[in-house]
Amino acid sequence: MAVETKPRWTVKDFRAPYEVDWCPGCGDFGILNAIYQALAQMGVSPHETVVVGGIGCSGKAQYYVNAYGVHTLHGRPxxxxxxxxxxNPNLKVFVVSGDGDSMAIGAAHFVNGGRRNVDITYIMFNNEVYGLTKGQASPTLPLGLQTKSLPEPNIQGNINALMLAFTTGYTWIGRGYAYNIKQLVRLIREATEHPGLAFLEVLQPCPTYNNLHTKDWYQGRLYDINEEGYDPVLPPDADDATRRDLYARFMEKVFEWGDRIPTGVFLVNRNLPTFExxxxxxxPHYRIHPxxxxxxxDDEGRSLLDIQPFYEEHRAR
Amino acid sequence: MKTVGELSWRIGGPQGSGVDTAARLFSLAASLGGLNVLGRREYYSNIIGRHSYYDVRLSATRQPRSHRIRVDLLTSFEAETLARHALSVVPGGGIIYNVKDEDTPFLRITFLDERVRQDLARVLTEEGVEHTTSTKGLLELAEKRGVQLYPVPYDELFKTLSERFDVPLGIAQRTRNTLAVALSFALLEFPREFLKEALARVFASKPKVVELNQAAVDVIYDYMASSHSNLAFDFRLEGVTQDGPRMMLNANQAVAIGKLAGGLTFQTYYPISPATDESVYLEAHTTYRTREGDEQGVVVVQTEDEISAIAMASGAALTGARAATATSGPGFSLMVEQLGWTSMTETPLVITLYMRGGPSTGMPTRTDQGDLFFALFAGHGEAPRIVYASGDVEEAFYDAIRTLNYAEMFQMPVIHLVDKALASTTVTLPVPDPTQVPIRRGEIFVPEEDEGQRIVKRFSLDTETGISPRVLLGTPHVHHWMTGGEHTEEGRVTEDPVIRVRMHDKRLAKLEYAAKTIPAEEKFQVFGPEDADFTVISWGSTKGAILEALEILEQKGLRGRFVQVKLLMPFPKEIAPLLERRPLILVELTRTAQLARLLRMELGVEVDHRILKYSGRPFSFEELVDALEAVLERREEEVTVLQLFE
Incomplete structure (x- = not known):
């Protein structure tokens, strides 16, 4: 799917020359490395790339990438x-957001983003906890689980992020794992090359606060659905039956959790136009003059607006 | 003696019945006849049924600047309008009403508030009229006061129209608004051609509608000629010749067109009264023609909430697009966190804030100035912003360009204050000149040719003014970061105490730079003689009523001066000497006299008197004349203005 181009920029070029302050062993390192590799492979230049983060550990990722980095408020990336x-549609725009950022405080934006299908790559780092505030339950932590900082088991249920993305209209939906960098690079590239809003959930252990879904826990449960033959593409001429079949397979996969946890590309829908x-x-002028x-x-600094049509519309005499 | 060419006209009716269309026809016809127009709309937060009304003030000689409380001619087609407004008609004025409504009990008028019923009964009882609980008493009292009554058999007129033009009665009844306007103009002896032309313009896409309505005009003029005469009525209108083309705009439209003139290319909004009309206007005008013949325009996005609206506009602004959003109190409340972010990240952004009655949901369709302090201080931390207020519709156009300039020149959010009153005030005005306010974009970083990729100091501390050249996202050869956190020159989060102090100083220094850079004439305006007997200070939409009130007082020998503050943050300290002609009187649409508090804070100046109105309705000049007299002659410290039937 991805076209190989000779990269002008290497992984080294995308590595920002600053110290990284995530906890040792944090899954974020894996995601960051995958972002570097994907950017280098895609041949985009740092100045055309904008990484937009929210608040939380995920919201630090943009500081470690040599590109324009925008650190927004909690929930607003x-x-x-x-x-x-x-x-400026010429820019490659990435969102790096957490599970709290995306599914709680930014949920309204997540939902309505799906209605627009702007050409953005949305990477959600999902570790099921609020790390920076010391381990509270996030909206992706299942009901009844008690990670080590919780005084009581989680009293609220969890959101299925992939399902939410599906129902709100995201046109590319995938899931990766922070420590499977090879797969993650492929997923980030495919998400980025997809014209439209792509949602990539990255499962990510939090070695400090999530003592349940650890690296060891994930070991042996994760598998790649595409390797097992799952075809995520909704064909352009899909009839109702084809559509229903894909949706059914999609639902079956996104609700699978436990001994086997699916990763890979779940949905590719190129049939909806982007917001652009x-x-x-x-x-039509938008293409030429975004x-x-x-x-x-003009050269003298004067407004270019021709007032005449407005006069005609509101003419009093 | 008959007044010719000056008139205050009011029409009322249930929302959705076409009161606005009638007022538009009336205004446009008057304007086509050379008259200067000011229209003011009052309406409920409701779609169909509740009472709305529209005042149109006309003058052959000058542009009216405010509405009038006292009505010369009231036109109604149902009982509620009679009930609410009959008492406002001046002696010598007139009431046109449906004969069917001449004895409607107040209790039968569905949407007439209990408070209004009680006050009507009380007033009628005090006035000693026989009927105190129905429209009959109101008409009786009006007649007693010298108001001319013009009962009209609407149903018969519809029937005539239906028969004469062979259309179903239902179709004939749709000309009701035209009828109301034609009755008024016929009584005023205003040439019918102007109304016919207005009809042709308003219904331009529907030739059949134009034809029928123009026919209705003739029916009405004939009817009035045979049934009612202008003889006993104190008012007459005639067409006059005026120089120069005129437009008719309200502030929603003026701001929208002003923003386009100012180079706006990105606007976001979430629907909220009374701000929405601006964004919807822009949505209907996303493509415009330049003076050079190109087509370009603005992207308008309706977002999921106001948080998204300001966040999205901020994002667009980072790329160099001129970006803005428009909202009202509750929406602005939601925007506050991101307002701080734009201030912290030095992002240029205009927020047009249409003030309405608060707190909370308050009165969505009624005016207020209670958001002044909120605009000045909204948000946590010390976040610089510019707050700028327009005084009338024409100012709103030019200020829309200015505020876009300020945002980019000083790299901070600009809150442009307008209010519901201006949003629903429609005036005739000379065609605005977009080139009158030059577009100034502030300092923008330009990269050197192919120097390789490097990190640029977007927030460079090497600056006297606090301004660091803006690096637009996408600028080649460089990159940087930006954050709502305290940050380094490269835009990376820091908690270093020294950098914190330098950055905080730099951001706040821009306010001083703005205070030095913005010319005095843009900061405030002064009207009236230097050796005045008193000084009025105010801001925003009160301007028109104050100026007219001062003219009337001057005729009575009371010479006042008016200082209109436009720039409220940073506050123009140079107005202090202008406030020395005492007494100093504050006029404001609030309960808490916020500008008086601001004067104390910024200048250590105390006002002597306060004239306040906070019923959700704007000041009329008549109210201000009365209030200023109370202040000047009776030394009342505070006058609050409240009308029973407004």
Whole structure:
């Protein structure tokens, strides 16, 4: 699926020259390495790349990438990233967000983002806990589980992030694992090359606060659905039966959890236009003059607006 | 003596019945006839049924600046309008009403509030009229006061129309708004051609509707000629010749067009009254023509909430797009966290804040100035922002360009304060000139040719003014970070105490730079003589009523000066000497006199008197004349204005 291009930028170029302050053994390191490799393989340059993070451990990832990095408020990376991408569609925009950032405080944005299908790669780091505030339950921790910081077992249920992404309209849905870097690089590349909003959940042990779903726990449970023959692609001419078949297979996979945990690409839907395409359809000038690249004044600094049509519309005499 | 060419006209009716269309027709026809127009709309947060009304003030000689409490001609087609507004009509004025409504019990009027019923009964009892619980008493009292009554058999007129033009009665009844307007103009002896032209313009896409409505105009003019005469009525209108083209705009439209003139390319919003109309206007005008003949425009996104609206606009602003959002109190409350982020990250962003009655949901469709302090201080921490207020519709246009400039020049959020009153005030005005306010984009970093990729100091501390050149996302050869956390020059989070102090100083220094850079004439305006007998200070939409009130007081020998503050943050300290002609009187649409507190805080100046209104309705100049007289002659420290039937 991915086209091999000779990379001008190497993994080293994307590694920011600063210290990293995640806990030793944190799954975030794996995700970060996969991001470096994916960026280098895709041949994008640092200045065309914007990594937008939220609040939490995941929201530090953009500091470690040599690219434009935007550290937003808790829960807000997606709307900020949407503004960036719509204003300058030439940029490659990544969201790095956590399970609390995405599924709790930013849930409204997550849901409504699906309705728009802006061409963004959304990577959700899922470790089921709020690490930076010392291990509270996040919206992805199942009901009744008690990780080590919880005074009582989790009294709230969990959100199935992949299912939520599906019902709200994300057009590429996948899941990876922080320590399977080879697979993760492939998933990040495919998500990025997908035209539209791609949601990649990354399962990630938190060695400090999640003593249940550890590296050892995940060991032997994870498998790649695509290697087992699962085809995630919704064909352009899919009839109702094909569509229903894919949706049924999708549901079966995303609710599988326990002894076997599926990873890989769950859905690829190229049949919906991106938000950028929808805007361009209404406003053809958008392709030529997106908001960031619109000339708004003449050489003397004067407004370019022709007031005449507005006069005609509101003419009093 | 008959007043010619000056009129205060009111029409009312249930929401959804076309009151707005009627007012638009009336305003447009008057304007086509050369008259200057100011329209003011009052309505409920409701879709169909509740009472809305519309005041149109006309003048042959000058642009009216505020609405009037006292009505010269009231036009109604149902009983609730009579009940609510008959008492506002001046002696010598007139009431046009449906004969069917001449004796409707107040209790039968569904949406008439109990409080209004009680006050009507009380007033009618005090006035000693026979009927105190129905419209009959109101008409009786009106007649006693010298108001002319014009009962009209609407049903018969519809029937006439239906028969004469062979259309079903239901279709004929749809001309109701035209009828109401035509009755008024016929009584005023205003040439019918202007109304016919207005009809042709308003219903341009529906030739059949135009034809029928124009026919209805003739029916009405004939009817009035045979049934009612202008003789006893104190008002007349005639067409006048005026120089120069005029537009008719409200502040929602003026701000929207002003933003386009100012180079806005990205707007976000979540629906909220009374801000939404601006964004919807932009959605209907996403593509415009430049003076050079190109097509370009603005991207407008309706978001899931106001948090997303301001976050998305912030993101667009980072790329160099001129970005803005528009909202009202509750929405602005949601935006506050991100407001701090834009301040911290030095992101240029305009938030147009249409103030309405608060707190909480308050009164969504009624005006207020209670958000002043909120705009000034919203958010945690010390977050610089510019707060700028427009005084009228024309200012709103130019200020929309200015605020976009300020945002980029000083790299901070700008809160542009307008209010519901301006949003629903429609005026005739000269065609605004987009080139009058030059577009200024502030300092933008330009990379050197192919120097290789490097990290750039977006938040460089090597600056006297606090301004570091903005590095737009996507600028080649460089990259940097940005964060709502305290940060280094490269935009990386830091908790270092020394860097913290330098960065905090740098951000706040920009406010001083803004105070030095923004010219005085943009910060405030002063009206009236230097040696005035008193000084009025205010801000925002009160401007028009104050200016008209001062003119009237001057005729009475009371010479006042008006200081209109436009820039509220950073506060223009140079106005202090302008406030020395005492007494100093604050006029504001609040209970707590916020500008008076701000003057104390910023200048150590105390106002002597406060004139306040917080019923959700704007000041009329008549109210201010009365209130200023109470203050100047009776030395009342505080006057609060409240109308029973507004």
């Amino acid at each position: 997606l709307p900020v990233a949407t503004g960036i991408k719509l204003a 395409e929808r805007i361009a359809e209404r406003q 908001p960031a690249l619109t000339r708004i004044r």
